[in-house]
Every structure is written in C-alpha cells, then in structure tokens.
C-alpha cells in the first residue's frame with residue numbers, strides 16, 4: 546500500500562498533537578509552521594540571552610490524554626513543576642492549588658516530544674491550499690511545495706483557518722461564528738530583582754490580569770530578573786492597534802500602579818500583541834471535517850479547558866479525517882498500530898483545595 550501523506554498546518558499544541566496521533570498510525574506527516582519555533586501560543590520569545598514565556602504561562606493536566614502527555618514530557622525532562630507564591634487581588638497562596646507545569650528551559654520545549662517522528666518545517670507560512678486530481682498542494686511563503694498530500698489538518702486560530710479554508714467547502718463557513726479575544730503581553734527585565742509580594746500576581750479587575758516572574762520558573766537563564774505581564778481582554782481590545790513600544794510603557798506603568806511598588810527602569814521592555822489569544826465564542830463542535838481536510842483546536846471558550854480542547858479536537862479530527870478519506874473513495878488509511886500496554890501510571894493531578 547502506498548504511503549499516506551498528511552500536511553498539518555500550525556505547530557501549536559493542537560497541530561502537534563494531531564501530527565503525533567497520525568504518525569502513530571504510520572501516516573507520513575509534515576508540519577508547516579509560520580514562526581521560527583514551535584509552540585504557538587505556548588511559545589517562548591528569545592532575545593539574545595533573555596527568554597520569556599509570553600503566551601500561556603503553565604499547563605495543568607486535567608484530561609486523561611493530557612495527564613499522559615505530562616508524564617511523557619516530564620520523563621523526557623522538558624516539563625517541570627512550578628510552585629510560585631500567588632497573590633490574587635488581596636488573597637494569597639503559598640503555592641498553586643493544582644499542579645502547575647512549565648516547559649524547560651521555556652514553555653515551547655514542553656511540546657518537543659510531540660514533534661518526534663514528524664517532519665517539522667518552521668519559518669514556512671501556508672498561504673493557500675490548492676486541490677488537484679493528484680491531491681493537495683500548498684502555496685507557502687517559500688513558494689509552491691513540490692509535494693502532494695492526501696489530506697490536510699489545519700490547526701491555527703479560527704480567523705486564520707477561515708482565510709485558508711473559506712474557499713474549500715461549506716463546512717468551514719461556521720468558522721466565522723468563532724469569536725476570539727486579544728491579549729497584549731509585556732516582557733520586561735530588571736537588573737536589580739524587584740519584590741511585588743509574590744512570584745505571581747493576578748487581578749480580577751483593572752487593566753491587568755496577570756504578572757509573573759519568569760525567572761522563578763525552573764531552569765530559566767541566569768541574569769536579569771524577567772517578568773511577563775498580561776493585559777485584560779477589554780484593555781487589549783481598546784489598545785489593539787496601538788504601537789508596541791507605547792503599549793509596553795503603559796503596561797509597565799499599570800504594573801507599578803497595580804502592585805503599589807515603585808519599579809526601577811527596566812533594562813529591557815517590549816510588548817507582544819496576541820491578536821487571537823483566547824476563544825470567546827466557541828464553535829461548539831470538536832472539529833470540522835470536509836473530505837480530506839480537518840480543522841480544529843478552537844472549540845471551547847472557557848480558558849481552563851483550552852488545553853484539553855486543543856488536544857482532543859485534533860484527535861477527533863485525525864480519526865474522522867481518515868474515515869472521510871475512505872468514504873469518499875480514496876485510498877484506505879492504515880489502522881493505528883496496537884501498542885503494548887505499559888505499567889499502570891499515577892495521575893499527575895493533585896487534589897483541589
């Protein structure tokens with residue numbers, strides 16, 4: 546039987562999970578990622594000797610597949626627990642209620658085990674999906690790929706997925722119903738460590754929702770103390786088109802005001818705009834499948850469930866996609882190989898307080 550080839554677009558947690566599931570079924574997978582590194586919103590921004598987790602800050606393991614993955618990544622040495630002190634408004638905790646895990650040496654490293662056994666092409670944005678008699682071809686910013694794929698899985702934020710998938714089938718018009726919310730993030734370092742009462746500060750009101758000392762995470766670079774500050778969705782929306790340097794200054798000021806601490810001038814200050822950070826209006830389906838294309842990873846609006854959704858959506862997609870390919874008369878997809886059962890494992894979660 547000929548090899549089955551699938552292109553996955555997007556190397557965030559959703560795309561890499563999908564790629565991993567497909568690779569286990571002996572499908573030849575190529576992942577195309579626009580950015581230089583993997584991770585997407587679980588990414589790490591590196592600047593010379595500095596590194597910031599500027600997107601999602603940690604992961605918690607609640608769903609069964611993700612609990613398993615946390616075990617795998619922990620064994621591989623790319624995920625470690627992080628137990629910061631937390632101050633939320635005027636309530637404090639000595640450590641998180643649940644187990645918080647962070648990638649080491651940065652968040653994006655947590656996804657590395659997922660990218661094994663798949664070909665990963667980073668720095669390649671996909672602009673157009675082209676269908677021919679032979680299969681699917683991709684128009685990318687390094688030109689037209691000279692490879693033919695039997696199926697595609699699109700795992701990018703819904704508005705970007707709509708741009709790619711809009712011309713390919715009525716199923717994808719529902720992507721327009723997904724509403725996503727932005728988040729401005731500020732990254733800053735201080736030559737002298739600052740003390741704002743805890744390693745993590747959270748606010749339920751005002752311009753900020755989160756500030757964390759990145760340097761308090763395990764295996765972070767030695768050097769100036771690094772902080773990441775996240776603006777609230779309303780604030781981010783109000784300043785969506787503002788200049789990065791101006792936003793960075795405003796968020797530094799908001800950080801000082803919210804903590805009531807006189808902050809020294811930061812050695813480094815920069816802002817990053819996440820235009821599509823969170824799902825506000827979910828699709829209500831785990832994924833969309835149309836013949837040889839599956840798309841998923843943006844189905845739920847509640848923040849704590851994003852990770853589980855990002856994992857289960859492409860699992861469903863990668864299962865449905867082969868079925869659809871068979872149903873429409875194309876080649877038969879290989880069944881997943883049976884794996885020997887390993888010894889029983891303990892759960893990574895801890896009881897909630």
Ligand SMILES: Cc1cc2nc3c(=O)[nH]c(=O)nc-3n(C[C@H](O)[C@H](O)[C@H](O)COP(=O)(O)OP(=O)(O)OC[C@H]3O[C@@H](n4cnc5c(N)ncnc54)[C@H](O)[C@@H]3O)c2cc1C
Pocket residue numbers: 554555556557558559560577578579580583584585586587599600601602669670671672700701702705728730775819821822823841842843848849850851852855
């Ligand atoms: C600041 C911030 C804080 C967050 N906090 C939390 C939290 O506390 N709890 C929670 O559950 N979730 C949180 N999230 C959301 C969580 O990070 C996401 O739900 C999850 O990482 C999404 O994964 P994904 O793979 O679906 O998408 P992404 O991580 O967005 O991955 C998509 C990838 O596709 C790439 N891409 C896009 N278009 C193309 C193209 N045309 N060609 C090639 N590549 C392309 C992108 O570069 C990206 O790497 C947060 C997100 C942000 C930004």
